[in-house]
Amino acid sequence: MEHRTISSAVIRRLPRYYRYLGELRESGVKRISSRELSERMKVTASQIRQDLNNFGGFGQQGYGYNVDTLFHEIAAILGIDHEHNVIIIGAGNLGQALVNSGDFAKRGFNIIAIFDNNAELAGKKVGNIKISMISQMADFIKKNNVDIVAITVPRQAANEVAKIAIDAGARGIWNFAHTDISVPEDVVVENVHLSESIMRLSYKLKEKK
Amino acid sequence: MEHRTISSAVIRRLPRYYRYLGELRESGVKRISSRELSERMKVTASQIRQDLNNFGGFGQQGYGYNVDTLFHEIAAILGIDHEHNVIIIGAGNLGQALVNSGDFAKRGFNIIAIFDNNAELAGKKVGNIKISMISQMADFIKKNNVDIVAITVPRQAANEVAKIAIDAGARGIWNFAHTDISVPEDVVVENVHLSESIMRLSYKLKEKK
Numbered sequence: 001m002e003h004r005t006i007s008s009a010v011i012r013r014l015p016r017y018y019r020y021l022g023e024l025r026e027s028g029v030k031r032i033s034s035r036e037l038s039e040r041m042k043v044t045a046s047q048i049r050q051d052l053n054n055f056g057g058f059g060q061q062g063y064g065y066n067v068d069t070l071f072h073e074i075a076a077i078l079g080i081d082h083e084h085n086v087i088i089i090g091a092g093n094l095g096q097a098l099v100n101s102g103d104f105a106k107r108g109f110n111i112i113a114i115f116d117n118n119a120e121l122a123g124k125k126v127g128n129i130k131i132s133m134i135s136q137m138a139d140f141i142k143k144n145n146v147d148i149v150a151i152t153v154p155r156q157a158a159n160e161v162a163k164i165a166i167d168a169g170a171r172g173i174w175n176f177a178h179t180d181i182s183v184p185e186d187v188v189v190e191n192v193h194l195s196e197s198i199m200r201l202s203y204k205l206k207e208k209k
Numbered sequence: 210m211e212h213r214t215i216s217s218a219v220i221r222r223l224p225r226y227y228r229y230l231g232e233l234r235e236s237g238v239k240r241i242s243s244r245e246l247s248e249r250m251k252v253t254a255s256q257i258r259q260d261l262n263n264f265g266g267f268g269q270q271g272y273g274y275n276v277d278t279l280f281h282e283i284a285a286i287l288g289i290d291h292e293h294n295v296i297i298i299g300a301g302n303l304g305q306a307l308v309n310s311g312d313f314a315k316r317g318f319n320i321i322a323i324f325d326n327n328a329e330l331a332g333k334k335v336g337n338i339k340i341s342m343i344s345q346m347a348d349f350i351k352k353n354n355v356d357i358v359a360i361t362v363p364r365q366a367a368n369e370v371a372k373i374a375i376d377a378g379a380r381g382i383w384n385f386a387h388t389d390i391s392v393p394e395d396v397v398v399e400n401v402h403l404s405e406s407i408m409r410l411s412y413k414l415k416e417k418k
Binding site for chain 2: 011012014015016018019042077078079080084086092093094096097098100101103104107109147148171172174178180186187188190192193194195196197198199200201202203204205206208
């Protein structure tokens with residue numbers, strides 16, 4: 001596929017297309033029209049055609065989209081056509097929730113280790129994974145081709161553990177701590193700021209009244 | 210304050226302004242220029258001026274912004290100038306993580322109950338809160354002025370529990386289940402789809418290479 005620039009708004013929507021297409025595939029659906037997809041996803045058919053035209057326009061008049069082709073195409077764009085090694089820093093409830101969710105492995109994000117600095121947790125298990133100490137983390141990252149580091153430690157510690165992970169070679173930071181992480185040019189960050197999310201919900205509630 | 214329409218992009222950024230202004234207040238800072246705020250937040254000063262002009266333009270040439278005024282103004286826009294009663298459905302790791310985080314109460318989101326359908330959990334505590342059964346939920350929502358319902362159950366159960374909550378009067382759904390929730394016109398939803406978030410991170414990683 002030639003490389004096109006896709007707007008960040010489209011990128012934000014792609015995982016949702018991927019989810020719906022995955023569900024269609026699992027139900028054995030082979031092809032779907034933009035109208036049918038529009039009814040399921042509750043967005044306009046013209047939005048769907050515009051979005052999907054961004055990367056090739058597989059839709060054919062009178063045929064619709066080939067579900068399987070589109071599913072794999074979106075996977076390639078999102079970089080999830082191959083597996084990723086993921087580690088979690090912070091073995092609290094949130095870190096444990098990430099390890100215990102089957103959703104990530106299903107999409108090729110393999111959580112292979114979890115680290116904490118509480119010595120009492122050393123060797124205890126979360127799911128099938130033994131908790132390791134943060135002092136062992138840099139070595140682990142170097143040896144295990146770790147792509148993505150999820151940070152679920154308190155915000156005061158977040159930049160410090162991120163720096164250790166980045167210095168050891170990690171290039172993707174998935175930040176759950178309620179602070180901004182400073183990273184070098186070649187490192188990317190995706191934030192999950194839950195208290196910002198609940199504030200947006202509060203705003204929507206206020207506007208609806 | 211007169212009612213203005215604020216773009217959704219600005220609304221998305223407001224919680225981050227709120228966080229930085231909160232930190233400035235806690236450090237005793239009384240006023241700040243757009244240039245200083247720009248350096249801290251790593252966005253351009255002109256972006257900051259544009260964003261904040263949306264709701265009154267308190268910035269004064271040679272003085273800057275009054276931190277306290279701006280903080281309260283943003284709180285009012287976000288609807289967090291008053292408290293919200295929040296309940297959690299699903300007492301798994303993620304539900305427990307939400308209860309145990311102090312971040313929400315600090316911003317006026319009071320988590321007052323947690324519900325599950327596993328009878329073995331009845332009466333057990335998460336933090337200071339006893340786990341209740343989902344069969345008790347509708348009654349609780351009616352009696353306790355519940356604003357916001359966080360859904361952390363498996364996706365197969367998400368729409369069912371959402372319907373119970375909405376029928377009982379809840380108007381804000383904070384959805385962590387990896388599915389779309391169908392709601393009536395007067396109900397709002399904010400989604401936290403973690404597997405979509407990690408896919409966006411994967412995309413950013415791929416683009417950076």
